[in-house]
Amino acid sequence: MTHHFVIIGGGPAGNQAATYAARLGARVTMIERDVVGGAAHLWDCIPSKTMIATGGAISFSHRIGGMGLAETTPSVDIDALNRRISGIKDHMRDDTTELLRSQAVEIVHGSARFTSPHSVAVTTAEGERTLEFDSALVATGTRPRIPEWCQPDGDRILTTRDCYPPKVFPESMTVIGSGVTGVEFVHMFASFGADVSLVVSRQQVLPGKDPEAAAILEDSFLSSGVRLLKGARATEIERTDDGVVVRCDDGRQVSSSHAVLAIGSVPNTDGLDLAAAGVEVDPSGYIPINHHCVTNQPHIYAAGDVSGKLPLSSVASVQGRKVAEHVMGLHTVEHRHLDYDKAASAIFTEPEIADVGLAEAEAFALGRKIRVTKVPFATTPKALINNDPRGFVKIISDPATGVVLGGSIVGQHAAELISVIALAVTANLTVTDIVESLLVHPALAEALAQAAE
């Protein structure tokens, strides 16, 4: 009998697991209550990066004065922007659906919950349907965390999911939370001309990231007029006639037309009745997994954000693929464990920030000897040609062997350039391997080769 693999959730983790398991010979059913492609396509990565790209075009227009062109200020057409975001989302949903169908994956539109260790009930528009399975994957993602002191209204008090784009473009915006999502929203609204304030609970934006990268970003924010309220925790948001007032625990307050919460996520595990399948969750509701993404039930897997590992679409996809390999028994011959410490990540601000592998602070905390080399982009002709010399490439390597352990990049195209360091970290390449690569000239990647010297 063909192995029946049931997947709950059609985001990056669910999709990858579905297509790959089907290719390997499983009978696959995917249950999605909303849109195939998941929150990643509908609410998170794709719409935010689409808006950031448009904001980036506006920022670029402010730099063309230095490129021999007369400066102009483009005006935002909110309807056209909305159509563009919807167009990209629809295109991606259709492409993903077609790929799944081409692999004979059955897509069931509905909301799933477990009824036993080998069955789920799906509530669909046509009624309830029961599916029996040999193995199952929970890939239900997360949703924005709403604190008890504030109730978003989708109008002036927003979650990140109310912003693509908001009904009325904000004149002023207070962003609460200075992690990756918070700073991307600051950049997004500031580049569209909003007057932005950022509530930063610590003394540095992007806690846990390279302090030099965070400092460059803070300078960039300050020079574009962003107000930073450091060391402050928001404790209350009051609606006024024409906006909101955000109050902080140190007595400071800030008024703006809108406020957006970017204070993390909670897992979509409530309503799944995981107890019926005997699947355990941790105190925060995430599903603990082992290195094969297996839960405490050997035939039930969890992948993507709901697994509480790195909340990145890229990581969710690779986890999904690993799950498919394990379900079909391939792990015994070809499986390589996922090393979350080697995942590259990027922050789509201006300048972009990307990093991978071991960070300097982490190495010091571990007492590990490292070699750190840093080269500013300003030393490359391409940065001058592009009229944007901001940022640097930093490579961290083992002083004894030259093996690349990590790195960070701040500047134009950092999200693309980090791939070189990510490959080196994953494949245990040395700095000499990077130096001896015959790279393009003129290119920003030349800073990589210099930093590896």
Ligand SMILES: Cc1cc2nc3c(=O)[nH]c(=O)nc-3n(C[C@H](O)[C@H](O)[C@H](O)COP(=O)(O)OP(=O)(O)OC[C@H]3O[C@@H](n4cnc5c(N)ncnc54)[C@H](O)[C@@H]3O)c2cc1C
């Ligand atoms: C604003 C923002 C920007 C981001 N940008 C990036 C980025 O640039 N790059 C990056 O790598 N990551 C980014 N992320 C993170 C990324 O969105 C997530 O890591 C990714 O979506 C996780 O994928 P997933 O497969 O776990 O779940 P999701 O994409 O969340 O999909 C889960 C799916 O499960 C469905 N579902 C839930 N419960 C049920 C149920 N009971 N029955 C049926 N279906 C159900 C949901 O409808 C949803 O479609 C961003 C996140 C945010 C908040």
